Amino acid sequence: MTTLTAGEVEVTPPRRRTWGWTRGLGVSGWLSIGVLVLVLLLAVVGPLLASQDPNEGNLAQGFGAPSVEHWLGQDANGRDLLTRLVVGARTAVIGPLLVVVASTILGTVLALAAAWFGGWFDTAVARVVDAVFAFPGLLLAILATALFGAGLPAAVAALSIAYTPYMARIARSAALRERGMPYIAALRVQGIHGLSICVRHILPNIRTLVLANATISFGFALIDLAGLSFIGLGVQPPTADWGAMVGEGLAGILQRYPQESFYAGALIVATVAAANVLGDRLTTRSEGRS
């Protein structure tokens, strides 16, 4: 990597491609990355930060106002809201993350294989993708919880399947475009193995688009999983989870104690907004390059 000292003028740096995708993100892009990193950190270390038991409350202090002990107040059961929000980041973020990783890997591999082999394999993949498209993600997740019981594992597995077609479709058309390029023909003439061409040449060139799509999918997956927990089919009580907390706070809304729903909802919106904006910037970048 080239290190530039102050005052030096940057003239087409030699290894631009390595970190190319971070260029041109703009303020909003970097801000979104910041929010997402914070949220991810919270998901990883959140439970370690909590000094209070998220599930232990004092019923007498239901809807307690913010105090020195409880910075954001307490929920209907007198549990500390801040602790539950911090701990709830884990289920709220890890679920969508798993969905995105699984569907991105599956979708990209399918897309590369379909674009590379073409013919009947391509047609078969397209048909399967079309069939899965018929099931909206949330519906497939609800069906899965009907079969395997309410909870995150069934929902995450179902959403991973439901999200794969979106990734596969976008990655396939990008891979097809790359495949038609002269440099691929040149590589083939040199006798380079197809797998190697796919992984080392096509994949890097569609990387930004895949990443952009994965980022946007993360927001959608978060909304779907939080919605599932909200209606009581996802993360089960008493586990803290942002989506479930918006739902649990409904009782407080009617009594004009909207804190719980409000804070949890705001965290969801902020995370999804960050994912959307970053995905948008990345998409613009990937279009600008091709």
Place this chain on the structure above:
Amino acid sequence: MTAQAGGAPTASGAPGTPTTPAAPTRRRGSGLAIARFAVARVVGLVATLFVASIVIFGALFLAPGSPITFLTHGRSMSPEAVKALEHEYHLDESVPAQYWHWLTGVLHGDFGTSILYHDSVGSLIASRVVNTVALVLFSAVLIIVLGLSIGIYAGLRPGRLAGTLMGTSTALMAVPAFVAAVVLTLVFAVDLGWFPVFGSGSGLLDRIHHLVLPSVALALASVAFVGRLTNAAVREELAADHVQTAISRGLPYRFVVRRHVIRNAAVPMLTVAGLTVAGLIAGSVVVEQVFQLNGLGSFLVTAVQQKDFPVVQAICLIYVTSFVVLNTLIDLLYSFLDPRIAVGRGPS
């Protein structure tokens, strides 16, 4: 429409493979292509629905344990009762025969018997479907009217207001329907008392009154999404060479906008709006739950919680069917609006 639609099933292949453009006169060529495209789409629709029905039916066999323990919730029952239940759900027959019974039943409007209510699923659903359809229709109107007008306005009149509108849209796109529902309830139902907190009401006006908050909650993010995409489409068309030429030739601005900008932008606009409306079908589940609208969605959630599987199957099938049919209709509309798509030369 066109009689010569029949013909061999077209190998619709990959969109990337260029088919040799047909030589005949433009009109006839594109008409035939549209007819072919329509037939291929309808065949695809039937195939997709067939696969979906297998998935929904087969789900019962994916569940841990045998279907009969699933149907009885693991309660111990007398062997006669189990026999009767097996017979009722045709579990004493082979799996393909069971599927055949179920499918023919469904095609005749018979979705089986609810385990929980001991009533026909068809009639249980029929009494609730109105609420869901009303919710989705109301939201669809909001999305199409508001989304398109915001997008077209911001696209044609860039400026501070347009910028604010687009910025707000970006933020609103990140608001899930259930968060919107909670905030709307707090502000407009609890604080201001303009609308009821939940329930579906009785009588036409009362029903509409009860539907306002749920529809807005369901439509909000989609209005923002459609608005942004419409804005982008309009701006792209405005910048196009032929539009700039028309303006510089001194044609009236309104005429140029109507004939060249809106017409060309209509294809992406209507497609996105249509797809978003199709996407509402799943989103309505969550919104119905918040406002206790007693539609298909809240019935589905109850059925899942109570493990009333015939109801779950029926509602899933209805949702998937309406989603797929809507998507196909949009595709067809798309190709009528822009025949290039059916011919395979379109900006896919």
